[in-house]
Amino acid sequence: MEVGFLGLGIMGKAISMNLLQHGFKVTVWNRTLSKCNELVAHGATIGESPAEVVKKCKITIGMLADPPAALSVVFDKGGILEQICPGKGYIDMSTVDPETSTKISQAISAKGGHFLEAPVSGSKQPAETGQLVILSAGEKELYDEAIPALNVIGKKSFFLGEIGNGAKMKLVVNMIMGCMMNAFSEGLVLSEKSGLDPRTLLEVLDLGGIANPMFRGKGPGMLQGNHSPAFPLKHQQKDIRLALALGDENAVSMPVAAAANETYKTARSLGLGDLDFSAVFEAVKGLK
Known part of the structure; x- marks a missing residue:
């Protein structure tokens, strides 16, 4: 499975590295592109924008700092909405408020894409070792499709129903x-x-x-x-x-x-x- 990953802070970098170590092909993006270099050394490729990552990958995951950053990768120039379409899914692991998740979900659904919110419980070390707890909500079809990646990222995944419940x-x-x-x-x-x-x-x-x-x-x-x-x-x-x-x-x-x-x-x-x-x-x- 090829996975896109947006946001390489403490958690995003650890999760991306874990996916690479388990044999996933990973395309990464970060606002400061130099933060991608260490992951490239371990086999990742770089997308120049969130849109480019979504264009290349069937499933893209985001781990952003806060609601403004989570909204930015979706709605700004070069954002997810420019390339999301039927057959492509976006999973937002950022910790945001339910309103932010709902806004992102509605925008992606309007373009025919699929959306799952999946914030995680755990910090750096659990992220490095795949021991996070994943709190998902949204489209069950995308949840089921992403299970191979979610099983590497976390020790247990919950599907909590409608958008907002994960947040x-x-x-x-x-x-x-x-x-x-x-x-x-x-x-x-x-x-x-x-x-x-x-x-x-x-x-x-x-x-x-x-x-x-x-x-x-x-x-x-x-x-x-x-x-x-x-x-x-x-x-x-x-x-x-x-x-x-x-x-x-x-x-x-x-x-x-x-x-x-x-x-x-x-x-x-x-x-x-x-x-x-x-x-x-x-x-x-x-x-x-």
Whole structure:
């Protein structure tokens, strides 16, 4: 199977490399084309525009930073709409709001193309090893056709029905994750400020009912000030913001998420946006 891939950030690059290593032919595009070079060295080819990638490939996947970027690759000059047509499909793995997914879906369907939203749960390492969780919604026919690629990208794929459901599920998941990281950071700071060893706290947490891979994997590095980006903080804050908007739409009170959002905003104002979302710990330390 030949697959197109648009967007070579932390996640897109890892997913593309994984596909290449599993024998897929991959044509890549990135707004900064020089970011394609490493993948070309591993067998990928370059498309000069999203339209060129779609023209060459039956299925094209996008992994963009936010709703404006996701819309740009579809609607701008040289975008997907210039070449999408019957028999071609586009899968958007970006984390966006349901309205963005709906707008993209309607535009692609109007040209006779097929669309699937498929945001993923997981960060850099799961992307590298094909252990993401894929949250798909849209055209079941395209989902079934793309299963060989999805099975390489993820450890499990869900088909959630109509367009928007994938986006909603991803926002709920990331909202919970962001709130957990904020609470975890507060606990680490509180333990240290009250005279406890936060390393002992990590051990205690890992032996109890709230043990989880995120605390286990992130905690030691956080205490050492290591926030190498696997999932940038600016994207975590964007996802909480979008989840809060979804809460407004559905009249759901979300005071914990709202408070966490303010802490992530503080972290961004401190210049931590490009670091891992665990860097919210540094903002919490400053607030204390």
